[in-house]
Amino acid sequence: MNHHHGLECQDLLNNISAYIDGELDDELCGKIEAHIESCPNCKVVINTLKRTIQLYQEDGESETFPLDARHRLFTALDLDEDLDLSD
Amino acid sequence: MSETLNEETLNLEALRKKDKRAFAQLVDQNSDHIYRLALRLTGNSQDAEDVVQETFIKAFNNVESFEGRSKVSTWLYRIATNEALMLLRRRKDGITPIDEGVETDEGEIMPIQIVDWCCLPEKEIMTEETRQVLQEAALQLSSANRAAFLLRDVEGLSTQEAAEALDISESALKVRLMRARLQLREALSDYFANRMAKEGL
Ligand SMILES: [Zn+2]
Numbered sequence: 350m351n352h353h354h355g356l357e358c359q360d361l362l363n364n365i366s367a368y369i370d371g372e373l374d375d376e377l378c379g380k381i382e383a384h385i386e387s388c389p390n391c392k393v394v395i396n397t398l399k400r401t402i403q404l405y406q407e408d409g410e411s412e413t414f415p416l417d418a419r420h421r422l423f424t425a426l427d428l429d430e431d432l433d434l435s436d
Numbered sequence: 437m438s439e440t441l442n443e444e445t446l447n448l449e450a451l452r453k454k455d456k457r458a459f460a461q462l463v464d465q466n467s468d469h470i471y472r473l474a475l476r477l478t479g480n481s482q483d484a485e486d487v488v489q490e491t492f493i494k495a496f497n498n499v500e501s502f503e504g505r506s507k508v509s510t511w512l513y514r515i516a517t518n519e520a521l522m523l524l525r526r527r528k529d530g531i532t533p534i535d536e537g538v539e540t541d542e543g544e545i546m547p548i549q550i551v552d553w554c555c556l557p558e559k560e561i562m563t564e565e566t567r568q569v570l571q572e573a574a575l576q577l578s579s580a581n582r583a584a585f586l587l588r589d590v591e592g593l594s595t596q597e598a599a600e601a602l603d604i605s606e607s608a609l610k611v612r613l614m615r616a617r618l619q620l621r622e623a624l625s626d627y628f629a630n631r632m633a634k635e636g637l
Binding site: 362365366367390393394396397398400401402404405406407408412413414415418419421422423425426427428429430 | 456457459460463464467468470471472475481485488489492493496546547550551552553554561562566567570571574589590610613614617618620621624625
């Protein structure tokens with residue numbers, strides 16, 4: 350990894366999470382972007398980090414709270430299951 | 437980001453009075469989200485059902501103590517996360533490294549696997565096997581780091597809300613989140629590096 354541009358790979362790593370969340374100030378953000386331009390490794394780490402998060406997010410809207418468990422919960426709380434809650 | 441919140445349709449006053457209709461609505465609006473969180477925290481659907489059960493029973497019994505300073509959903513996430521972490525701690529069955537200790541040594545995670553798998557064709561990336569690798573990698577995280585990751589990146593809570601749900605500072609939340617993210621990246625990159633070498637992708 351490289352040591353130019355006033356910002357080293359380790360500095361980038363320490364801020365990588367805040368960087369991909371867009372939480373860094375403009376100055377640090379600019380330094381990181383300059384670093385990425387000349388450091389292919391950091392570029393790969395950032396891209397694969399973003400993609401990893403995205404993939405995890407995409408994989409998981411499918412499960413729902415099972416109906417039999419809902420039934421047990423409503424019974425335990427003595428709630429009326431037949432309320433029409435649709436708007 | 438989060439779709440959990442139908443706060444405007446929730447009547448806090450009615451909840452505090454333990455109005456059953458309001459509570460049924462609270463359950464139905466939040467149970468899928470709480471269930472998915474619990475499922476990913478515990479890695480087990482029976483445990484996840486138990487967590488949801490306990491969460492809403494506790495919420496019902498303690499609703500007077502909810503002051504309305506945070507969102508109702510954040511309060512529910514907080515109860516649910518506590519329940520799930522307690523369950524994992526009780527179990528200590530070895531699937532989950534329990535690491536609730538003080539976070540130290542900031543830059544200790546060094547990315548090792550530098551392979552650019554982003555350019556693979558989409559159909560090679562999100563396969564059933566990839567899903568499995570990701571789920572398993574998430575279960576390898578410490579439960580504390582996993583909880584931070586799930587609340588922020590999956591449930592879409594803000595840093596402040598996630599920190600509140602876990603009862604930790606925002607800076608501690610950020611450290612846990614970073615560790616979780618980097619560890620998942622590492623696991624997935626290992627997997628793709630292997631596949632790219634083997635299959636010449
Ligand atoms: Zn670098």
